[in-house]
Amino acid sequence: MKVNRSIEEINRKIKSGKAVVLTAEEIIGVVEEKGTVKAAEEVDVVTTGTFGPMCSSGVFLNLGHPQPRIKLGEVYLNDVAAYAGIAAVDLYLGATALPPTDPTNLKHPGDFIYGGGHVIEDLVAGKEIRLEASSYGTDCYPLKKIETSFRLDEINEAVLYNPRNAYQNYNVAVNLGDKTIYTYMGILKPKMGNANYSSAGQLSPLFNDPLLKTIGMGTRIFLGGGIGYVAWHGTQHNPSASRDQKGLPEGPAATLALTGDLKQMQPRWLRGLSYLGYGATMQVGVGIPIPILNEEIMGYCAVRDEDIKAPVVDYEKGYPQRESGNLGLVSYADLKSGSISVQGKKVPTASLSSYAGAREIAATLKEWIAKGHFTLTEPAIKLPSADAGISLKPMPQRDPDKGEGTL
Amino acid sequence: MIKQKIVLRFPPHIVEQPTIYHLIKDFDLMVNILRADINPKKEGRLMMELSGSEANYQRAVEWLNEQGLQILNLEQQIIWRSDLCTHCGACTVICPTEALMFERPDMKVRFSEEKCIVCELCLRACPARAMETLVENANFQ
Ligand code: SF4
Ligand code: SF4
Numbered sequence: 001m002k003v004n005r006s007i008e009e010i011n012r013k014i015k016s017g018k019a020v021v022l023t024a025e026e027i028i029g030v031v032e033e034k035g036t037v038k039a040a041e042e043v044d045v046v047t048t049g050t051f052g053p054m055c056s057s058g059v060f061l062n063l064g065h066p067q068p069r070i071k072l073g074e075v076y077l078n079d080v081a082a083y084a085g086i087a088a089v090d091l092y093l094g095a096t097a098l099p100p101t102d103p104t105n106l107k108h109p110g111d112f113i114y115g116g117g118h119v120i121e122d123l124v125a126g127k128e129i130r131l132e133a134s135s136y137g138t139d140c141y142p143l144k145k146i147e148t149s150f151r152l153d154e155i156n157e158a159v160l161y162n163p164r165n166a167y168q169n170y171n172v173a174v175n176l177g178d179k180t181i182y183t184y185m186g187i188l189k190p191k192m193g194n195a196n197y198s199s200a201g202q203l204s205p206l207f208n209d210p211l212l213k214t215i216g217m218g219t220r221i222f223l224g225g226g227i228g229y230v231a232w233h234g235t236q237h238n239p240s241a242s243r244d245q246k247g248l249p250e251g252p253a254a255t256l257a258l259t260g261d262l263k264q265m266q267p268r269w270l271r272g273l274s275y276l277g278y279g280a281t282m283q284v285g286v287g288i289p290i291p292i293l294n295e296e297i298m299g300y301c302a303v304r305d306e307d308i309k310a311p312v313v314d315y316e317k318g319y320p321q322r323e324s325g326n327l328g329l330v331s332y333a334d335l336k337s338g339s340i341s342v343q344g345k346k347v348p349t350a351s352l353s354s355y356a357g358a359r360e361i362a363a364t365l366k367e368w369i370a371k372g373h374f375t376l377t378e379p380a381i382k383l384p385s386a387d388a389g390i391s392l393k394p395m396p397q398r399d400p401d402k403g404e405g406t407l
Numbered sequence: 408m409i410k411q412k413i414v415l416r417f418p419p420h421i422v423e424q425p426t427i428y429h430l431i432k433d434f435d436l437m438v439n440i441l442r443a444d445i446n447p448k449k450e451g452r453l454m455m456e457l458s459g460s461e462a463n464y465q466r467a468v469e470w471l472n473e474q475g476l477q478i479l480n481l482e483q484q485i486i487w488r489s490d491l492c493t494h495c496g497a498c499t500v501i502c503p504t505e506a507l508m509f510e511r512p513d514m515k516v517r518f519s520e521e522k523c524i525v526c527e528l529c530l531r532a533c534p535a536r537a538m539e540t541l542v543e544n545a546n547f548q
Contacts, residue, residue: 051493053534111531186497187532194500271493273534283493283535338509348500352534355514356494 001294003040010044010291011375019044021369023362024203024290024301031302040298045369045376048205049222049287049361052198052353053273055184056164056235057282058094059120059262062156063131065089070143073135076100077119084133088141092161093119095272095282108277109182115280118272120160123152124224125267158262160224160270164234166286168206168254169310172197172330172349174342177316182277186352188315195312195340195347200358201305201332205288206254208301210247211386212239214291216379221258222287222365225269227374228260230288233383238392247386248303250329251311254383258286269361283354287361289369291376305332312342322394410458412441412481414525417451421475427453434467435459441481441524454481454525484525484541487518491537501532 013019020043022030027046031039063072065088072084075091079099083092097116104110123129128149137144152158173185174192181188186196201207209215219230233239234255241253269285292298311326313319318326330340335349368374384390399406415426422445430436436459445451457464471478487507494515498507506522507529509515529538 052495109531113536186534187501189500196497196500271535274536275534276531281534283495336511336514338511350498350500351496354493354495359514 001296002037003292003294003298005040005044005291005293007291007293007376007378013044014369014372014375017370017372019369021045021047021366023359023366024048024208024303025359025362027298027301028202028304031298036295036299036302039302040292040295043292043298046208046290046292046298046301047287047362047365047369048203048208048290049285049358049363049365050166050200050204050353051269051283051285051357051361052200053184053275053281054162054165054284055096055281057160057162057284058092058116059123060157060159060161061091061093063089063091063150064154064156066143066146066148068143069141070133070135070146071138071141072133075131075133078114078122078130079132080114080116080119082116095120096279098280104279105277110277112274112276112278112280115272115274117270117280117282120262120282121267121270121272123158124262124265124270126151126153152263160228160258160260160262160265161231162258162284164236164255165258165284166205166234166256166288167199167252168204168210169249169308170198170252171313171319171326172310172335172340173315173319174312174327174347175316176314176318181316182275183315184275184278184281185315186350187276192342192345192347195335195342195349196352197310197332197335197349198352199310199332200353200355201308201336202303203355203358203362205286206256207248207303207308208290209288209297210243210249210300210303212254212383213300213385214293214297214379215256215288216382218377218380219288220374220377221289222285222361222368223258223260223265224262224285225266226260226264228258229377230256230379230383231259232257236392237384238390239383239385239388240390243386244309246303246307247300248308250309251326254385256383285357285361287365289365289374289376305336308332310335312340408458409461409464410456411464412454412456414479414481414484415451415453415455415471416477416479417453418475419449422449422451424474426471426474426476429470430457430467434463434470436463436467442526454484481525482520482523485520485523485527485529486539486541488537488539491535492516493535493537495534498529498533498538501528503528
């Protein structure tokens with residue numbers, strides 16, 4: 001390598017206010033003009049961003065002990081069910097959780113107007129949250145029922161822990177059937193009436209470090225408008241998915257588990273969402289800084305929408321029935337242009353992830369670093385990458401009484 | 408010449424009257440119906456574009472008022488809450504008239520009120536529920 005820079009060196013520059021930081025969008029032109037070596041010499045950090053629906057998100061809460069004490073059993077926060085199968089007043093509230101009274105899809109398509117993601121947004125916004133809980137009572141935790149309300153600043157901890165965020169690439173969803181369908185990829189009109197995608201493309205964190213050479217456990221990031229960390233690789237992490245020569249995956253691949261203190265986050269970047277006919281979820285803002293350690297890393301950061309391809313998948317039959325195969329690959333440049341061509345048909349596109357939001361996150365993170373408020377971290381361990389030989393497993397299905405090999 | 412998009416709200420006893428016939432026949436107006444519905448309480452709601460001479464249009468409005476019909480401005484029926492919009496773009500393929508559209512290369516969604524036909528499809532299609540309607544419309548069902 002012609003350029004060799006350490007994270008320590010970068011941090012020294014950040015602290016003295018001299019670090020050169022560009023967003024993943026801004027760097028594209030610089031590399032085109034100057035080449036990777038010159039660009040790597042000049043730029044210390046590239047910032048990325050994404051702001052999309054991320055169902056595998058949620059928050060751990062510790063509410064403090066009431067008098068007398070209770071071991072929470074069945075718990076509702078603003079009527080939404082939370083999980084209390086951990087210690088007495090610890091809870092986990094997931095983004096897709098619903099109130100038991102939600103009519104779900106009884107009248108299809110259901111509205112899913114308020115779920116876990118909305119509670120988290122309200123919590124971060126400082127609103128009063130209603131708690132209703134019951135329990136069986138023990139000698140040490142005698143209270144059997146409680147109704148009260150609380151605000152974020154009144155409880156001990158609120159830690160966002162998202163088991164799977166920041167998907168490296170995703171499907172482009174279409175509907176080959178002849179009726180409208182309602183999916184987590186949005187409303188899909190019949191006969192390929194539209195194609196929905198969900199990635200920030202060239203701004204997306206894991207497209208700028210496709211082989212996870214810099215992002216690892218402990219990487220400090222922008223999360224929900226505050227500071228967070230990479231906790232682990234995400235669930236369904238599939239880094240060994242097929243990739244092109246540049247290391248870019250041609251379908252859903254790597255994922256990240258992210259965590260951070262909810263108390264310093266902002267409701268603007270943690271938004272409760274209602275997907276018609278599918279459910280409630282949360283839109284999460286994530287931004288990851290990429291340290292330009294050498295020209296190879298700079299080469300990855302120069303990725304453009306034209307270079308990144310995503311598979312078009314049928315959500316009427318193909319996805320729900322877990323059939324393999326797709327209807328072809330399209331680039332993010334095409335997706336963002338407003339229409340793509342699938343099997344000779346022109347199909348209008350729409351996004352679920354906000355590119356304007358991703359842009360703002362990358363710019364905010366850039367500002368934090370340039371002003372010296374945000375330094376980079378050395379990962380504690382690397383995450384499994386393309387060479388890890390991971391393959392995604394389906395759920396085992398068999399007669400549980402007879403064991404393996406039966407159905 | 409005048410061209411106006413309006414919403415007419417009919418009380419139950421007028422729903423069965425041939426109102427549109429009179430607008431065309433007596434006031435020489437061109438009527439383009441955008442949407443019409445009747446709720447279980449038998450109240451009617453008609454969204455349409457009227458065009459004709461200014462004088463005829465004014466006379467028609469007076470006549471409609473005399474009939475006990477409520478006339479509302481169509482362009483204020485759907486509200487885009489820019490403070491709630493995340494600019495995802497999910498609505499842009501749902502809106503039939505491009506009233507909701509991506510502005511490129513900004514990739515920000517813009518709402519053009521004048522193109523909206525109050526089909527209300529965006530209300531439930533927007534995951535962030537940034538599209539709202541007036542209380543009267545919400546209560547209409
Ligand atoms: S779907 Fe809703 S949040 Fe998304 S761009 Fe349209 S109005 Fe904004
Ligand atoms: S009401 Fe219909 S026409 Fe108006 S913005 Fe919504 S989807 Fe478009």
